Amino acid sequence: MQTDNRLGEFLRARREVARPEDFGLPQPGSAEPGRRRTPGLRREEVALLAGISADYYVRLEQGRDKHPSEPVISALARVYALNDEGMAHLRKLARPESRRRRRPVRVERVAPSLVRLLEAWPDTPAMVVGRYLDVLANNRLAAAVNHCSVKGQNQVRVVFLDPDARRIYADWPTVAAETVATLRATAGGDLDDPRLTDLVGELSLKSEDFRRLWARHDVGVKTSGIKRYAHPMVGELVLNYETFSVNAAPGQTLLVYHAEPGSPSEEALRLLGAVAAEAPVRAGHEAADREAAK
Secondary structure (H helix, E strand, O other), rough: OOOOOOHHHHHHHHHHHHHHHHHHOOOOOOOOOOOOOOOOOOOOHHHHOOOOOHHHHHHHHOOOOOOOHHHHHHHHHHOOOHHHHHHHOOOOHOOOOOOOOOOOOOOOOOHHHHHHHHHHHOOEEEEEEEOEEEEOOOOOOOHOOOOOOOOOOOOHHHHHOOHHHHHHHHOOHHHHHHHHHHHHHHHOOOOOOHHHHHHHHHHHHHHHHHHHHHHOOOOOOEEEEEEEEEOOOOEEEEEEEEEEEEEOOOOOEEEEEEEOOOHHHHHHHHHHEEEEEOOOHHHHHHHHHHHHHO
16 A cells, blocks of 8 residues: 555556447457457557546556646546546645654444434434444344444444355445445545555455455445345345435545335334344444453
8 A cells, every 4th residue: 555656556446447349349258359458448549548648547547646737637537437536546646745743543433312313213223324334333122133233343343254245245346345445535645644555454464355455446335225134133125325425524534324115124123123122232242342342
């Protein structure tokens, strides 16, 4: 992660995952003349599509020019079909903020009033995650739906290192890709952050899947969607989710889950709620606190 050419790394990663067929170009392995041996676009093709010189694009990838103009940024974002988060990330790489003296890392904490709000939703799974996708707070039903959604867990580490993750998440490949893209988006341009460096380093060593996905440089935050779980008690559980930024604590996100009215998942959620009601309301919190105190 320690590099002086982050813009070039990002551009190269996006070029290598681009689909030539989307631009009417021969695919890898095609029998057509000029077939390519490797996936992705060639540098000269990107330059042509973006309306810039091939030499200039090569300089950008090699780090010999690190500050492209806004029109060039917009053109490259169009070629690589970047979403809003990807466009913002590209701008940060092209316009890095001057490095200031790093402040001591503060422990992320959830406001007591927000914790009480979560606990006041006995029929709605909800949790708060931090900048590095650490679970900072959860209610009983969130823990009943997924044991990974408990205070003290890190969602990225769980997805890639928990042996049960591929069973719990029915759409594991999608969940894994979205998790990595979210981590990169929430980290922003501060890739020297010690907490992020440690997390990415650990996962890169322990998970080939994480290492491959992180190398793609995907950037994106899911504001809503569907999660599918293979629950050991109620079987298939399909939940919609919405995310909300916690304005009082930048970097924190509130996730709220719900089932479609009248669906089997709504009935399953009701059953899990009855089971969760029998457990101490702060069991997950206290267990995580005890672990952190060791």
